Amino acid sequence: MSKGIKRREFFGRIFAAGLSLAGVLGVGRWMGGAAAGERVPVIRPPGALPETDFLAACIRCSRCIDACPNQCITAFTETSGLEHGLAPGRGQRNTPAIFPRRQACVLCQGAPGDVLLCTAACPTGALVPIAKTVDSILENVKIGIAVVDENICYSFQGGACGVCVRACPFEDKALRAGMWEKPIVDEEFCVGCGLCERACVRYPQAIRVELLEV
Amino acid sequence: MKNKSPSSRAPHKLQIARRTVQILALVVALTIPIVSRYANYISARELDKNLARFEGTAQGRALALLDTTFRAMPDGETERVGRIIRNRDVILARTQGFGGGPWSGQIAGVSMTDPLAAAEAIVAHKRLPWVLVVSLVVPILGTLLLGRVFCSWICPMGFLFDLGDKLRSLAGLLELRPLNIRFPRWTMYALLGAGLGLAFLSAEPVLSYVYPPAMFTREAHGFVFANFDRAEEGSLGLNFGGLTSISIILGGIMLFEAAISRRWWCRYVCPGGALYSLIGAARPVRVRLVEDRCTKCALCVPVCPMGLNPMHNEMGMACDCCGV
Ligand code: SF4
Ligand code: SF4
Ligand code: SF4
């Protein structure tokens, strides 16, 4: 083989390898949602690390999704977020998310085991295991916080509804009924499970789970 | 592995075993999300209703089959008020033993995670939690002993790409001449390094999004869940609306391999294969040439899907012990 052919072959190989490399990494970034730009605030399962750490640790394996007896965790994609006006941002595609209006976290009530099942299933520590006792749940689960929109809540608009209060697993602690069933959230006890949002008879919901400031 | 019948061209027992395991792995990967939905129906006390509603459709059959299986296990049923009923608690606890897929999964309670998943989570998050170590035990020990067996025995994509290879032979029969461009073998190690570097810098996974077993796991979930969601909404029967760009990419790789470069992904690109190769570099079980029984017929050379040269004992790290 002459020198010229050898050199051409050498550069050809570098080129082929470089092309494979760039292509695969590019597709990877794109699949992760790089093209979508900024990250959007989205509700994570209980025990989730802060968003940045969560996105780094989570391997998008779907095990928490499979574990949830209430199927309230969904893979965050363009399709699943559509109904809720959300699209995954950079690095967020296929990550586990909860859309309480679709299905809220029931804190594994009536399910086997003494640890919240999604946290027990996570292989990477992106969800930190949380024991299923009342004290442990109140202390460790901070999915978000319920916020009432007094402008649309029936109970603040002359009616007396209170459906959300009945749905709260910590009724009278996290969410209690004031005069004429007005829902009052106690930030200290609300775990952000979203059962109130799920139950709200108003559409769009007058009570919603919002993320805590990070 | 000793070859007891070197002259026989009929499928070797090992090949039959390998194909069986491959198909089983594929079925399990598709069954796990169904188990998840089954458990959901039991929790919501809607199983019997849905069994009746979905009867006769693919979803209904799958549910019924799972139900029969779980009920048949010890303590799967109890007797209450003179009636045999499902033992909810026991079945629910058992379904929890299943989750995920070939990327990271749990089968009958044993948690296993792809070393590539772990590597990426570790460099991106800069931490190594115990749960991760525990779920690495089986895959790492297996690879240390046997090398890239995951690739040839379990990886659902290895199976799909094997089929692509068959497509190639078919094209050959039709007198088409598929190209076979060879890429440099170090590409996969470079990609592994570059991908982990990028994950380290951006603190987000990259390879997790393009690694076929991971893509397949997610696609299987999306597909199964979409089918059940639609069935719940009343549109019964199988539908393929849940498939995403992932399927297009995987199909694309398969066609590329069939037409342009034989087993391109597994030979030259796969970062997971690269990691398995490195871990299994010193494995004690390997394909060896039995010198004095070799007739130098060289049949082994074109047969190797990884493009290695068994006749000169050049198997190295990339050999996935498929035993073809
Ligand atoms: S705590 Fe239980 S119900 Fe809530 S998201 Fe996790 S698995 Fe689902
Ligand atoms: S189980 Fe953990 S690693 Fe897997 S998708 Fe859920 S949060 Fe991510
Ligand atoms: S107020 Fe709403 S979100 Fe908070 S604990 Fe009660 S039901 Fe859950």
Ligand code: SF4
């Ligand atoms: S259910 Fe909705 S409308 Fe009714 S009291 Fe609660 S927030 Fe208001």
